[in-house]
Amino acid sequence: MRRLPRLPAPAAGLVPSSSSMGLTTTTTTTTTALRAPAASVTGTAWIPSPRLGNDRRHLSTTAPNAARLKKPTFEFDLDLAPEHEPETHTRRQPVAAPFRYPCGRRNAPRPDELDNDATYRPAETADGLEEVGGLADWWDKPEHWGPKGAAEYVRSVVGWFGPVEKVTDPALLEVLVKRAVVEALAVARSAKGRSLEARAEVEQVFAHTANGAYKLQDIVAVSIQPSGSEVATLEKAEAARVWDVLRGAVPPDGAAGQAKKKKKRLLQRTLVRPEHAQELIDSPSWDKGWKKAVLRNAVAKFWAAKRIQQLTGHHIADSKLIGDVTVGAILKMLEEPVKPPKLAELLQNKAAFEGLPNVRVFPRRVTPIDKDKMEGRWKIITRELKERDLPIIGTGGYSGAVEKRWVEGK
Amino acid sequence: MAGKGIKSLSEALRGLSLGAQPCRTRPARKAAMGCTRTMATAVEGKPSNITRSVSEVYTPLTTVPVTIHAFPTLEPRSLEAWSTKHLYLPLRRDILHLAVVYEGDKTRQGTASSKTRWEVSGSHRKMRPQKGMGMARIGTRQSPLMRHGGKVFGPKPRDFSTKLNRKVYDLAWRTALSYRYRRGELIVTEDGLDLPLPDEFLYAASKGVLGREIEDGFVSRYLAELLAGLKWGKEHGRTTFITGDRRPNLFTGLEAGGENGRALELDDVDVKDLLETGRIVIERSALREMIKMHSSDLVQRVQVPGLRTKPQLGTAIVQ
Incomplete structure (x- = not known):
């Protein structure tokens, strides 16, 4: 191995x-x-x-x-502490960990370790030994990964960029994408020729508004097509205003900011509700034509894709952002396409064969077993096959007649 | 004189180019179609902009964006612009096929070997007299007609490798990468791509309290959950990780949990590897090196002052 x-x-x-x-x-x-x-x-x-x-x-x-x-510092649940016994045969002292590992095992003494025990006779067969199992499936048991199982444990260690569950509600997606585009345009406008420190500031602002709820209404109200231009852009003053609004989410350093910090943390936990998003879209002030705006600037597209991933959990591939892309096209990528109805459902909804008593519609192929069931034969067939100890479905491993192949000359 | 001839030839060729053609519309179908049913594959509406006016300036796409991600959070960290000749080539299945066959031929071991009658050991004495035994005449026991005799046209060790022009092979590399890029299956990460393991596990491992079996099991399951969270695991077609050199955690982790993906060093990658599994996750420097190594067809022999002879490797847009 x-x-x-x-x-x-x-x-x-x-x-x-x-x-x-x-x-x-x-x-x-x-x-x-x-x-x-x-x-x-x-x-x-x-x-x-x-x-x-x-x-x-x-x-x-x-x-x-x-x-x-030295010992890592992590939150350790005492209930999950490995039960280790004070024994002499354990080689090493157990360590505390949020997951549970086998540490109560003991090694049997070897014959040479026994002090002239005349009664000791090595076993020659395994009869009478208790089977305790191996460690191959140790990590398959969820309780060994902590209170919430393996997936949650990995999630807590790694920390994904963006929400774990992707946003699928169309109204919520539309509002969050608009927010992302407005913010991206503001950053792209102000970040021209910026240094790495400025970039870090943008990251910090976005991290503090990662759920998209902060001053949502203010930001999505901004028009990204001033004076009806085709290309999505922001006026200089508007970009500065959006940036100021966003920067307000970052708590100021120092003691004075401690009280505000708590408030901001509370704010961060609040998520945008789909109903609220729908209200925003239905309001008369919502710009209906914003989806036709074209994103052309590569930097703006980068920030928009990044922010969309942070807000909605959707990752947009680079190849989808080549050339001129409308915001509507991006939104369409994120929305799950409506599943087309099956033919049987469609016919049933339309009641296409309602007047025809000899026509029935089935959602799948009618098999011989289905026909037997319709006739009421299937129970009897099953019972008789069971009595004869024959397979109910399939050939039970018996191949077809060999002689047939001989006749066919194969 | 020669210069003038070339000039006039180039002018003539320019006249034949697509850009010089006047704007033409598609001929409309006059005859009514017998079938009025809408086919599933029918294109609805008239295709727009299939031709370009002469007055419009032809501005072809020259670069495509490549986002550099952090791993495993997949956070976009920076943006680069890559030439379309590197990462946006059209799909050429024929070239990919040539490259895969070339690689397959080259990696054939070719050690199959059988003995001819001259190599089979034993005495070359005549087995029985030519006449008088009432049986067929035979010579030695090494005869190919005899059981355990030699093989007439058996395999001998040989080199199965075939030839492929370097420029075609290099084009295949970039075509394979472009194919992945177009499908959104090329994920570029920052340098130092490795599997981050939890601190508490590493601490416990350093103390030696976990056995090897438990360590293997932990890493394997941890990786499986990590890839499942990214939708990169077994259910989503596995993932190939490509790094510049061997990264201990990633490589040993994927050796233990190979059902979810594979990890390859840059030197071990070939075109076929780029076409297998659900997606390619490659670190930035490895991608640069890969494209740099496979650009022989992009070098121009004609040197024009002020013009680059080959497209530039990725340039940073957002750092």
């Missing part, structure tokens, strides 16, 4: 090192980047020392500093 190389003792093999945050610039030499040790994209990585080789499992998640070599 293949064995994964395990992490060695930290002091022996792991050297904490820092890596650059985020993406390296595009001017980085590709060859050197290719051979660089695996670096985390989100934070500090732990890289194995060269003498260990490159094939050992190492820490690659967010690791702030070398202090991570």
Whole structure:
């Protein structure tokens, strides 16, 4: 069996090192980047020392500093603590973890460890031994992953960008996409020639308004086609106003902002309701023609796609955003197409054969078994086949007549 | 004189180009069709803009956007513009077929071997007299007619590799990438693509309290859940991860949980790999290197001052 190389003792093999945050610039030499040790994209990585080789499992998640070599700090549910017994045969002390791992196992003493026990005779057969099972399906049991199961555990560790469940309500999608487009245009207008710090500010603002509820009405009321232009754009003053509104969501630093922080956190939890979105669309002030606006600027499209993903959970592929794309086309991509009705349903709804007593419509093929059921023969057939110990459906592994093939000369 | 000749030839060719043609409309169908039923494949409405006026300036698409994502959150982090000659080529199934067959031929082991009558061991004594035994005449026991004798036209170790022009092969690489890009199945991530494992697991593993079986099982299930969350797992056609070099967590994780995907180093990738599984997840530098290595057909021999001889690799739009 293949064995994964395990992490060695930290002091022996792991050297904490820092890596650059985020993406390296595009001017980085590709060859050197290719051979660089695996670096985390989100934070500090732990890289194995060269003498260990490159094939050992190492820490690659967010690791702030070398202090991570000590016990990690995480919320630990005492109820889920592994039940370990104070026993002499366990090699290592158990560690606390939010998941449950088998740690109460004991190894039987080897014959050479027994001190001249004259009564001891090694077993020659496995008769009488209790079967306790292996560890192959240990992680298939949800209770071993914590209170909410494996999927929830992974979700809590990884943290997706955007909501876990995609937004599917059409009204909600429309409102959130409009919000995303307005914000993207505002950012694209103001972010021209901006530095990395400015980019970080945009990320921060978007993170604080990740659910899309903050000042929703103010933002979606903005027209993205001033003076009836075909291309989606924002007036300079309007872009600045939108940006100011958005920046208001970020709590100011310092003690004065502590009270506001709590309020903002509460605000973040509130989500946009579909009914509220529908009200906004139905209101007379809602611009009906905004979907015809064309997105042309690549930067605006990038921010729009990113913001749409953050607000609705829908990922838009790059190939869908090539050239001039209308906002309506983007919205259409996100909306799930209405499933066309089946022919049987359609005929039933239309009552197409209502006056014809000899015509019936079935949703699927009428099989011989269906015909038997209609005639009331099927129960009898089943019973008789069971009595004879014959297969009810299929040939039961018996092949067709061999002689037939001989006759056919195959 | 020669220069003048080339100039006039180029003018003549320009006259034949699509751009120089006057705007023509499609001929309308005069005869009434016998069948009035709407076919499922029928195109509704008149196709618009199938021709272009001479007065309109021809501005073909030159670049396509490529978003660089964070893994595994899939957050868009930056944007690059790539040439259409790199990532937006039309699908050429014939070229892809040539490349896949070429690779298949090249990787054939070709070690099948059988013995001829001269290689089968044993004595070459005549088995029985030529005459007088009442049986057919035979020579040695190595004869191909005999059981355990030699093989007449058996396989011998040989090289099955076929040839394919380098430029065609390179075009196949970019065609395969373009095919994935068009379908939205090419996901480019930031450099350092690896599987982040939870800290508490790594801590427990470092303390050696988990056995190897438990470690393998944990990573395998963790990866399966992670890919299922992204809709990249077994139910969605598996995923191929391509990195510049071997990343321990990702590679060992996918070795343990291979039903959900595979991980390949850049050197191990070929065109067929790019066409398999549901999607390709590749780190940015690996993509750059891959395209850089397979651009031989884009180099022009004619050097024009001020013009690039080959399209530029991805340029940053949003950093």
